[in-house]
Amino acid sequence: MIQLNDIQKKYEMGDQILTVLDNIHLEIANHEFVAIMGPSGSGKSTLMNILGCLDQPSYGTYRLEGMDIFKQTQTSLAAIRNQHIGFVFQQFQLLPKLTAEMNVELPLIYAGVKKQERKERAQEALRKVGLGERMKHFPNQLSGGQKQRVAIARAIINDPSLILADEPTGALDTSSGEQVMALFEALHREGATIVVVTHEAEVADYARRVVTLRDGEIMNDGGRETCPSSTV
């Protein structure tokens, strides 16, 4: 359960104050599949960083699974990111010197999981995203779509409360992009809570709910334009 209440984010640039987010109220229930849409500069990346506990707003409250996020210490925020949030980035963000398996293991290392269990869970996650045959491959031996699936395996390894994907198909060709989105859809059917930030309508089509941002404010929240009634 995610509750954003009256979120405001301002940047000071010299004597100019730039309001990136304003008056954001957003509630996302468990098992939802939400797309956050908007043109570049609409504040959707900032919103995602706030949802991912990577950034703090200037004002407002954020409750994730009942925890008041903005009252946490740096260390407990790290633990919350580790345990409750799975990130998927546009540029995959895999460590090039590590195999697919070791990349997927990373969050478990910080969670203090023992080596044998790490290995088993990483292999299981990789099989789940259809990369059971590619576990010992290094990122440069994988295609873009495969890299993104490794990143998704890494995101789900700790069974997070929320999967946050930032333009997950932005660096992929159409067919790889479709495969990645199909994977998200499958995860959603299994009960994962997914928030995808995108500016592509095709990507947003996979979501059950679309939140549209413009100039830092929520313009539209609810059903997709093609299917306005389908909210969860």
Added chain:
Amino acid sequence: MSFIDSLKMALRSLWSHKMRSILTMLGIIIGVGAVITVVAIGRGGEAMLTSQFAGGGNDTFEVYYNPSDEEWMSGEDPYSKTQYTEEDILAIESIPAVDQVIAYAQNSTEVGYREEEAMAQVVALNEGYYELHELEVTSGRLLDDRDSDMGRRIAAVNEGFVEEFFEDVQNPIGEIVDIENTSFQIVGVFTRENQSIFDLEMDEILIPQTVWPMLYGTDDMDMLNVQATSADDIQEAGDETTQLLNEGHSLAGEYEVLNMEEIQEGISQVTNITTMIIGSVAGIALIVGGIGVMNIMLVSVTERTKEIGLRKSLGATRGNIVSQFLIESMTLTTIGGLIGIGLGAGLANTVALIAGWPLLISLPVILLGIGFSMVIGIIFGLLPANKAAKLDPVEAMRYE
């Protein structure tokens, strides 16, 4: 996150930049290696100098004459009347603190063999001489007190003498040489052990002490060494000996004693200061090496900004990031330190072999070396590690 995981991560990261890691280590390797080598050479050199000066630690001291200014100015040889008479020697031997007196006469003179003549050092001695000077027989034998008692005209010569006179002779034993128109038969060849760096390599010929007056018409001795009854008595024996000699001879100058303990302290001070000076230069090398490590770690932090951002988004705490970089720099300096110790030990060993002094590398020095390398790693890793830990994950992941 366990230490083992951190260590593996650090090793993997260092391994992926092999050349850079080795070059970075080089500063630490040279620094630690230099410190280890310098300290070992200092200790070894001190041990050797001490053993040379202390006369093997048998509580002996040498008596010498220190002429007055007038004697120096007079134009005559200031040492011409300073020899030790038989009465002197008997009187010194009766001092309670004195165990025995070892006296010998020596003179640099022409020695003849067949048609050749050359300068050599003639030493007239009895067995006591061997307590002060370690001689190794290479062929034949040395002279003993029986030879002296019987006044045998025989001689032992050193290898240098053999080379000078008997180049064309297969076996010098049995050959006859002339000193001051007296013939001596060679009975042995020797070399000096523990030749001190202050001893001149001279062609030497040793003859029985009792033969000396036949050559020079006097039984006065030139060199006087006194052995005290114990180390504690050296001071007393020295004082009484010089008092006796100064009263007995009433010369303008004074007889004095070479105090071994003072010399030993002096040597130890000199070598300590030298070791400290060179050691501190080596220490500066170590600090420069540490700065090199810091520099590379800072570069590494900048290069891996994205990685740090990602690790933070995956749940790495500041502590995790600090320890990742600290362990990395510590691994770097510790491995460098170990290689440096190996290299330093090897170098010190080689020097010890060549110089012929004992190899003195102690466990404490090695442990200190390892500990110091680790500390260098921590100190110079701290700044880069902190810089990495403070990175904002959002900014860091956006970094190109």
